Amino acid sequence: MECRKCGREIPEKSKYCNLCGASQAPPRRRALKRENGTGSVYKRKDNKTAPYVAVAPTRYDDYGRAIRDIIGNYRTEREAKDALEDFRRSPTTRINITLEQLYEEWFPIGCRGKSKQLQDGYKAAWKHLKPLWPYKFKEIRTADMQGIVDDLAGTMSHSSLSKIKILLGLLYKYAMQNDIVHKNYASFLILPKRQNVVKDCFSDLELKKIEQAAGVIPFADCILFLCYTGLRITEFLTLTKTSVRYESGVAYLTGGIKTDAGKNRIVPVHPKVQPVLKEWAEKNGDTIFCRPDGSAYTANYFRERCYKPALTEIGVRPLTPHATRRTFATRMSAAGVKPEDMIALMGHSDFSVDINH
Numbered sequence: 001m002e003c004r005k006c007g008r009e010i011p012e013k014s015k016y017c018n019l020c021g022a023s024q025a026p027p028r029r030r031a032l033k034r035e036n037g038t039g040s041v042y043k044r045k046d047n048k049t050a051p052y053v054a055v056a057p058t059r060y061d062d063y064g065r066a067i068r069d070i071i072g073n074y075r076t077e078r079e080a081k082d083a084l085e086d087f088r089r090s091p092t093t094r095i096n097i098t099l100e101q102l103y104e105e106w107f108p109i110g111c112r113g114k115s116k117q118l119q120d121g122y123k124a125a126w127k128h129l130k131p132l133w134p135y136k137f138k139e140i141r142t143a144d145m146q147g148i149v150d151d152l153a154g155t156m157s158h159s160s161l162s163k164i165k166i167l168l169g170l171l172y173k174y175a176m177q178n179d180i181v182h183k184n185y186a187s188f189l190i191l192p193k194r195q196n197v198v199k200d201c202f203s204d205l206e207l208k209k210i211e212q213a214a215g216v217i218p219f220a221d222c223i224l225f226l227c228y229t230g231l232r233i234t235e236f237l238t239l240t241k242t243s244v245r246y247e248s249g250v251a252y253l254t255g256g257i258k259t260d261a262g263k264n265r266i267v268p269v270h271p272k273v274q275p276v277l278k279e280w281a282e283k284n285g286d287t288i289f290c291r292p293d294g295s296a297y298t299a300n301y302f303r304e305r306c307y308k309p310a311l312t313e314i315g316v317r318p319l320t321p322h323a324t325r326r327t328f329a330t331r332m333s334a335a336g337v338k339p340e341d342m343i344a345l346m347g348h349s350d351f352s353v354d355i356n357h
Helices: 077-089 099-110 116-127 142-152 158-177 204-213 220-229 233-237 274-281 299-314 322-334 339-346 352-356
Strands: 040-043 052-055 070-074 244-247 250-255 265-268
Touching: 040 077, 052 077, 070 077, 099 116, 099 158, 116 158, 142 158, 204 220, 204 299, 220 233, 220 274, 220 299, 220 322, 233 299, 250 274, 265 339, 322 339
Parallel strands: none
Antiparallel strands: 040 052, 052 070, 244 250, 250 265
16 A cells, blocks of 8 residues: 555555655545535534534624524534525524514514404413513424413313414414424414313293393393393394394394304394393483493493392302303203204304303
């Protein structure tokens, strides 16, 4: 074998030449240097778990100062280079945006054309994510979000937890549309199993007490009206004179909210509560069931200041306003009303929603 430097014959597998002392080890291959403006990858000695850092191509602010955005830290050099290539294909200046910044950016766009009720639902779900607000969005993983859901599982309903997951899914969708992330980690969230709990409705005895209190205790007549029409509280509070029509002496309510099945449905008014409808309609307010000055009640005000105090004074259980809807559904089912008729009257695609839940 010849020496790599001087050409003298040396023994096979010798590490050094006896004459010139040159090493016979094969030359090390030098890594190819990245072109300018394509970003870089380097290794940090103070990070043992994710030492490789991917850095986006240098950009400059309005004053000409260089800004080097860190794309992220990775376990291997290959992962860091792949992340840099992903960034080069879909570059964004918001690579380090926090969850809070993303939410503030998304909210006016995501709520465009949405009802106030839905917007309030987003806001309520958002408050529970406060521990993650300062995190860089691209660094949040399923485990971070799952920890919050698990902590809340013992104190919140399945519906409330699902709203948190929905909000996170919407944020991920927006972030992916803007190349901030490329994977929806919220889709892997696991919610606790929904408890199939049968909720209460007013008993026959309680309904009798409510009927006897109508006209004596303020708003007892309203509760009775709800039990005999099955209206949602918002539907009830937004009834106007145009919502009522009469045929052969029978009053019918038209309208509805929330679902396609609920909108523009027709609900006959039971003879027992037709006098209630007539008495309130004569107040000539903005809505039929109105304040003394004729203005409409808000759902929260009516629930807290009218509905609950009336139940307390009547002496029946303080069930939620939705219990009146379940009472209506249960009584119809007991009377043998056909499922398709119940669906039409309740404004549901499945009447068991109100009987069983």
